[in-house]
Amino acid sequence: MPDLLRLDREPGQDRQRAALRDAVREWTGQALGLDDTATVVVTELACGEPGCPPLEVVIAVFAPHSPRRQCHIHCGLTELDETRVRGAWERNPSCGEHTHD
Amino acid sequence: MTDHDKIPVTVLTGFLGSGKTTLLNRILTENHGQRIAVIENEFGEIGVDQELVINAEEEIFEMNNGCICCTVRGDLIRILGSLMKRRDRFDRIIVETTGMANPGPVAQTFFVDDDMREQFALDGIVTMVDARHFALHVDANEEAREQVAFADVIVLNKTDLVTAEQLDALERRVRAMNALARIVRADPLERARIPMESVLGIGGFDLARALEHKPTFLEPEYPFEWVGLFGLEAGPHELVLENGPDPAMGLALFKAVGGADEAARDAAERAFQWFSDDVAPIPPGQRIVPASVLVELDLRDAGTKRFGCDIAERGDYWLATEHLPEEFALRLLDPRGRSVTAQREQAFDPGHTHDDEISSLSLEAEQPLDPKKFSDWLGRELQVQGASIYRMKGFLNFKGVADRIVIQGVHMLTDNTSLGPWGHRPRRTQIVFIGRKLDTEALSSGFYTCLAE
Numbered sequence: 001m002p003d004l005l006r007l008d009r010e011p012g013q014d015r016q017r018a019a020l021r022d023a024v025r026e027w028t029g030q031a032l033g034l035d036d037t038a039t040v041v042v043t044e045l046a047c048g049e050p051g052c053p054p055l056e057v058v059i060a061v062f063a064p065h066s067p068r069r070q071c072h073i074h075c076g077l078t079e080l081d082e083t084r085v086r087g088a089w090e091r092n093p094s095c096g097e098h099t100h101d
Numbered sequence: 102m103t104d105h106d107k108i109p110v111t112v113l114t115g116f117l118g119s120g121k122t123t124l125l126n127r128i129l130t131e132n133h134g135q136r137i138a139v140i141e142n143e144f145g146e147i148g149v150d151q152e153l154v155i156n157a158e159e160e161i162f163e164m165n166n167g168c169i170c171c172t173v174r175g176d177l178i179r180i181l182g183s184l185m186k187r188r189d190r191f192d193r194i195i196v197e198t199t200g201m202a203n204p205g206p207v208a209q210t211f212f213v214d215d216d217m218r219e220q221f222a223l224d225g226i227v228t229m230v231d232a233r234h235f236a237l238h239v240d241a242n243e244e245a246r247e248q249v250a251f252a253d254v255i256v257l258n259k260t261d262l263v264t265a266e267q268l269d270a271l272e273r274r275v276r277a278m279n280a281l282a283r284i285v286r287a288d289p290l291e292r293a294r295i296p297m298e299s300v301l302g303i304g305g306f307d308l309a310r311a312l313e314h315k316p317t318f319l320e321p322e323y324p325f326e327w328v329g330l331f332g333l334e335a336g337p338h339e340l341v342l343e344n345g346p347d348p349a350m351g352l353a354l355f356k357a358v359g360g361a362d363e364a365a366r367d368a369a370e371r372a373f374q375w376f377s378d379d380v381a382p383i384p385p386g387q388r389i390v391p392a393s394v395l396v397e398l399d400l401r402d403a404g405t406k407r408f409g410c411d412i413a414e415r416g417d418y419w420l421a422t423e424h425l426p427e428e429f430a431l432r433l434l435d436p437r438g439r440s441v442t443a444q445r446e447q448a449f450d451p452g453h454t455h456d457d458e459i460s461s462l463s464l465e466a467e468q469p470l471d472p473k474k475f476s477d478w479l480g481r482e483l484q485v486q487g488a489s490i491y492r493m494k495g496f497l498n499f500k501g502v503a504d505r506i507v508i509q510g511v512h513m514l515t516d517n518t519s520l521g522p523w524g525h526r527p528r529r530t531q532i533v534f535i536g537r538k539l540d541t542e543a544l545s546s547g548f549y550t551c552l553a554e
Contacts, residue, residue: 039182
């Protein structure tokens with residue numbers, strides 16, 4: 001179960017996560033050729049549904065006059081690196097999505 | 102980034118014709134010194150005269166297919182991202198939703214990721230209610246019920262179109278659906294006119310106020326709405342009442358057990374049994390003596406009504422009243438004619454039916470919580486009940502944590518922050534869930550397993 005309240009998270013950890021999100025945005029921007037008018041949202045979600053991974057990162061791209069693109073990577077934010085992010089976008093812009101019945 | 106650096110966001114909801122745009126125009130023309138960016142989902146019949154108005158087209162984004170807890174508004178994300186590049190041009194954002202909008206995805210947009218939480222603070226959800234047509238809307242539309250349930254502030258508008266009794270009944274119904282919201286009545290002479298401080302800059306202060314002074318949802322339903330403790334001297338007192346919503350009112354005046362320390366709930370439990378008695382109303386001019394009995398006041402006469410009240414010995418007395426004292430402008434006068442103020446008082450929810458399926462649950466504990474147990478329990482509960490939980494708010498008292506932690510959430514998404522040390526406030530956890538068909542048993546029993554050993 002992820003630490004929902006993040007009470008014992010050191011300030012350094014928050015900075016590390018913020019830096020990671022910035023990096024994910026940058027890797028996403030490079031992979032998709034985005035300019036600075038695009039908004040990239042990076043969210044770590046926990047899912048308790050049977051068969052779903054406990055944590056996933058959803059990356060969503062909102063660019064003016066373009067359809068939304070999103071990508072799901074089945075791991076926690078801190079497990080992400082450039083290879084996984086670029087690889088996810090290269091495979092499929094809507095890869096790894098899971099659904100709830 | 103501290104909370105002060107975040108951009109406050111007010112979400113303005115309300116059913117069609119409830120007066121959202123009128124209120125928005127009032128906010129924009131009021132002299133509050135703030136530059137406001139407005140995000141509108143529709144151009145209404147009344148235009149909004151503002152430099153920074155952005156029109157949005159509702160774009161629902163399910164981050165996790167089929168999970169309403171992970172559903173946000175893509176159009177808002179686009180606009181907020183763009184607005185941040187013009188950060189120096191405004192101090193606050195107001196999002197005006199369409200009448201049929203579900204406020205959930207709008208609110209969740211501000212909790213959806215850490216970056217959004219760092220840049221924006223959801224200052225409040227303000228829901229406009231058309232006093233005349235609310236019953237019609239709320240009976241027929243889930244969105245209207247959700248707009249009330251999600252609200253931090255509920256503005257009863259168009260109050261000139263209903264009677265005082267209808268307005269009281271409306272407020273009760275709204276209160277039954279959302280025990281935590283501040284309810285504001287708009288000026289009957291000028292629609293949508295309300296004090297600006299009741300809708301802007303409400304933030305955490307309103308939560309503290311609501312939890313500290315209006316925890317009516319904590320209580321079982323009693324056949325009376327209020328108890329107050331009075332320190333009275335011996336001698337003839339007087340109960341004075343003005344015109345109110347009922348031609349009669351039951352009350353009980355009785356001595357406190359153990360003096361001024363008796364808890365209001367204990368007093369209410371004692372009074373509970375007397376209120377089922379069948380008694381004849383007494384007319385104005387009659388006298389009351391403290392006793393373990395129900396007294397029914399006949400209030401049919403217009404104007405001021407006075408009842409004698411004989412206190413044989415100095416001491417602490419409880420007064421339990423069927424209606425809130427302010428509904429009759431009730432005053433208790435001492436032998437010299439001076440108004441006596443209650444030392445302590447507590448309001449209770451009137452007996453109502455939960456026909457709207459939307460209700461509030463409050464959980465409270467003096468004993469500190471174990472942070473790990475609480476975090477795990479809440480995480481599990483939100484995964485199971487997140488779709489039913491519209492809002493969650495509270496103060497948390499954790500073992501080993503010096504600060505008062507405030508938590509709030511929308512469906513499955515939460516945010517918590519420190520409010521600094523507890524200081525003189527009693528360390529106590531209070532958490533409120535507002536939702537539809539909440540599994541209150543599971544929430545209650547689980548919560549108490551989180552207490553620290």
